[in-house]
Amino acid sequence: MPGVLVFSEKDEFALDLLPKSAALAKQLEMELNVAILGPAAKSRATQYFARGASKAYISENELFTEFDAKVQSQALFEIAEVSQAEIMLLVSTKRGKEIASSLAQMLGAGCITNALDIKVEDSKLVASRYGLGGTTIVSEYIETPKKVIAVIPQTFETIEVKSSDGQVIDVDLKLDKPEVKVIERKERKRESVDIEKTDVLICVGLGLKQKEDLGLIQELANAVGGEIGCSRDLASSLGWLSEDRIVGMSGKRCKPKVVFSIGISGQSQHVAGIVGAKTIAAINNDKNAPIFRVADYGILADLYEAVPLLTKRLHNMLKS
Amino acid sequence: MRIVVCAKQVVDLAQIRMNRETREPILSGIPLIIGDIEKNVLEEATRIKEQHKAEVIALSIGWPQPDGTILECLGRGADRAVMLADPIFETLSSTGVATVLAKAIEKIGDYALILLGEGSTDNNSGQVGPMVAQILGLPLVSYARQLEIVEDKVRIVKGLEDCFETAEASLPVVVTVSAEINEPRIPTILDVMEASSKPQESWSLGDIEISREELEQHHSVKVLSNQYPEQTRKNILFQEELGKSVDSLLQNLVKEGVLER
Ligand SMILES: Cc1cc2nc3c(=O)[nH]c(=O)nc-3n(C[C@H](O)[C@H](O)[C@H](O)COP(=O)(O)OP(=O)(O)OC[C@H]3O[C@@H](n4cnc5c(N)ncnc54)[C@H](O)[C@@H]3O)c2cc1C
Numbered sequence: 132m133p134g135v136l137v138f139s140e141k142d143e144f145a146l147d148l149l150p151k152s153a154a155l156a157k158q159l160e161m162e163l164n165v166a167i168l169g170p171a172a173k174s175r176a177t178q179y180f181a182r183g184a185s186k187a188y189i190s191e192n193e194l195f196t197e198f199d200a201k202v203q204s205q206a207l208f209e210i211a212e213v214s215q216a217e218i219m220l221l222v223s224t225k226r227g228k229e230i231a232s233s234l235a236q237m238l239g240a241g242c243i244t245n246a247l248d249i250k251v252e253d254s255k256l257v258a259s260r261y262g263l264g265g266t267t268i269v270s271e272y273i274e275t276p277k278k279v280i281a282v283i284p285q286t287f288e289t290i291e292v293k294s295s296d297g298q299v300i301d302v303d304l305k306l307d308k309p310e311v312k313v314i315e316r317k318e319r320k321r322e323s324v325d326i327e328k329t330d331v332l333i334c335v336g337l338g339l340k341q342k343e344d345l346g347l348i349q350e351l352a353n354a355v356g357g358e359i360g361c362s363r364d365l366a367s368s369l370g371w372l373s374e375d376r377i378v379g380m381s382g383k384r385c386k387p388k389v390v391f392s393i394g395i396s397g398q399s400q401h402v403a404g405i406v407g408a409k410t411i412a413a414i415n416n417d418k419n420a421p422i423f424r425v426a427d428y429g430i431l432a433d434l435y436e437a438v439p440l441l442t443k444r445l446h447n448m449l450k451s
Numbered sequence: 452m453r454i455v456v457c458a459k460q461v462v463d464l465a466q467i468r469m470n471r472e473t474r475e476p477i478l479s480g481i482p483l484i485i486g487d488i489e490k491n492v493l494e495e496a497t498r499i500k501e502q503h504k505a506e507v508i509a510l511s512i513g514w515p516q517p518d519g520t521i522l523e524c525l526g527r528g529a530d531r532a533v534m535l536a537d538p539i540f541e542t543l544s545s546t547g548v549a550t551v552l553a554k555a556i557e558k559i560g561d562y563a564l565i566l567l568g569e570g571s572t573d574n575n576s577g578q579v580g581p582m583v584a585q586i587l588g589l590p591l592v593s594y595a596r597q598l599e600i601v602e603d604k605v606r607i608v609k610g611l612e613d614c615f616e617t618a619e620a621s622l623p624v625v626v627t628v629s630a631e632i633n634e635p636r637i638p639t640i641l642d643v644m645e646a647s648s649k650p651q652e653s654w655s656l657g658d659i660e661i662s663r664e665e666l667e668q669h670h671s672v673k674v675l676s677n678q679y680p681e682q683t684r685k686n687i688l689f690q691e692e693l694g695k696s697v698d699s700l701l702q703n704l705v706k707e708g709v710l711e712r
Contacts, residue, residue: 200581200591225577225611229593232545232581241544241671244576257675263573264464267476267677275671310590314606315617331710355710367631380575389709399464400575406680410709412700421465423688428700431690440697448701449711 134162136216137184138207140198140230142167142175144222144284146182151249151287152220153183158251161217164188166210168203169195173299180297182290188214188300199309200229206304208237211277213302218256220249223281231281241273244281256280265380265403322375324358331357332387334378334405337364338394338415338434342371347438348393354445360385362401378404391441394434397422414438452505452563452600452622454496455556456529457583458489460513460520461573474678483515485523488568490635492628495598496566497528503600506530508559512551514540516653525646526638532651533559535659539666547669549582554659556587562623564605569594569627580627590620593627 135156139145145165156163165184167175172189179187188210194202207230211219219240221231228244235242246258247268255272258280262269273280326332333352339345345359352359360378365371378385379401386407393414395401402425405411413426414437423429430437460483467476496507509524509532511517516536525532533555540548556562565587570577577593584591596615597608605624609616610631638646656663687703689696704710 200593201585204585225594228577229581229591232578233585233591235578236546236549236582236585239546242546242576242578243672244578261575262677263462263467263476264575266464266467266679268680269677270675271672272675273672311592311618311620313616313618317615319612319614321613363630368634389704406682410704410707411684412704418688418690424686425682425684427685427687428703429686429688430693430696430700431688432693432696436693437697440693441700444697444701448705 132162132215133217134164134214135159135218135220136164136166136207136211136214137220138166138230139222139224140203140226141222141224142178144224144227146178147285147287147289148220148222148282149179149182149184150290155249155251155256159218159254159256162186164214164216166207168192168206173301176297176299177294178292180295181292183295184297186214186298186300188302190302190304192304192306194306194309197309197313198226199311200226200233201311202306202309204230204233204237205306207234209304210302211238217277219277219279221279221281223283227281231279235279238277238279239275240277240279241275242279243271243273246280246282247286249280249282261380261403263399265399265401320373322373324375326358326360326376326378327383327385329358329385330388331355332360332378332385332390332405332408333357334360334362334390334392334395335365336362336393336395336401339365339371342369344435345371347435347442351391351438351442351445354442354449357391362395380404392422392426393438395422396420397425414441452503453559453561454499454505454507454564454566455559455562456492456496456507456509456524457552457565457567457579458492458509458511458520458524459486459568459571460484460511460517461486461571464573469679474681476677476679483513483517483519485520486568486572488570488572488628488630489520489524490527491630491632492566492568493524493527493529494633494635495628498633499564499598499600500528508533510534510552510555510559512536512540512548512555514538521651522646525649525651526642527635529649531649533654534651535654535656537656539663543666543669544672545576545578546582546671547666549579549586550666550669551659551661552579553583553586554661555654556583558654558659564600564622565589565625567625567627569629577627580625584625587625590624591627592618592620592624595626595628596631598626598628598632
């Protein structure tokens, strides 16, 4: 029976993707299988079965102890063959995209990465993703017999798990040794912020002149009880805030009740991260800033004047 | 050492507007420009050239002819350039683009380092780099934030979601770079003037021994629609005296119930 094969280099992401994959497999009348690679693959399979997988193709080959995109895609290529997979559903992490692309090339398959959603329409698997740098949503399907789709992590609702049985198949893989050697790995300092969950988000961008001025933004955040997010460059080029706070296509996609966008031009890649907000308010001193075109309310002003005033009024208002 | 830089021309995203009836982007008449990440790629190639003996060759495929992008590459440090233009490229999926690039890279030959962006400014799919590596049978190191050539190896710091990895691979190798890798310098007037006198070649599909039929198979992803998302924003701009603007904003936010009083 043709199958859907689900895989991620991180169990948690694959597990999140499984309930949705199970629903799609059912609609397409396919079997839902998973690939699990690396240490303790066999015992990890139980969680996959609890979320709808029928068969788990596993390998505890020691080459998987270190991640290597080529080794993993080679493994998936072989597993796709033995499991009769027609559709590979992967997770669009950075590593996931490397795997998806290499695998698609090996399979001669069409490939979609950064998928925002997938559904079955007229018995076709249709995926959507951002187009034109986050300006548009592209809806598309793959025409090759084999298909590779990588979905953005944690896109779908998770379900309650119920314990269920499945078949574990230990595959004997023929793998080449990795060509890339990892000599050091440094964990990123993680901030314990969760800007995706806040009701009030204050987004700040390159309109800020110096790092010290973040104080103004923090005061505003304190006044409304909000979290601070930022445009990419403020974190990745300037390093004024941690990359956990980047909002947009390559950062977090947020759904607050209100976002205050401050000194941000509103380029599409950033806006993709705030379109889910109920209300968008923007402060910018350029009348033509694109952010005003996607905002509900805009204030045309210098942020250095507007932000302190806003903070003061909010203090008075929320106190009374 | 020979470095091949793959550069993509993209539509100038800042100039696209929406067709109000269909919600589709209006693309006709929008200028084609070099992508953002390409500037980082060229900067990195130029930096390597400043430290080692290296020749940088820019490669761009596209339709219409990516001559503006090629000129930009030459102004940003490439020594010479190769371009391919064909209407078939407009609808080619990533596997097809990677196939054409790989063939052209093979024809260029004698390469040590192939540099691409981690994802293009328009689609950002991140697929082409890994695919090129796969086709050429070369090691792949993606998401480079630091790149160093150490004898016959590259040493790269990769930026991943949860960690930074230092990785090493032997040349020749395919590397995709992240925007964080450098701050591209702005070409001087002299750079721009010199660019047009640097060697450029235009190749056809025949030159890289690829047939149209073969490429047709790479129309593997079919677009059903490409539209602006539904947008029901109010677009109210307060531009009166600042105090009044701030009050109006807050009144509206309270009325909408998005701010708890
Ligand atoms: C593939 C790709 C992915 C990307 N992903 C993301 C992403 O996920 N998130 C993201 O944010 N970006 C992303 N970017 C980058 C994005 O394209 C923009 O470069 C970035 O969002 C711009 O940040 P900004 O608005 O802070 O800066 P700018 O564009 O420089 O805007 C600064 C704004 O501040 C205003 N300003 C200046 N001074 C003042 C003042 N005193 N008072 C008020 N306003 C002032 C200016 O008018 C201007 O509008 C991505 C780019 C690419 C190519």
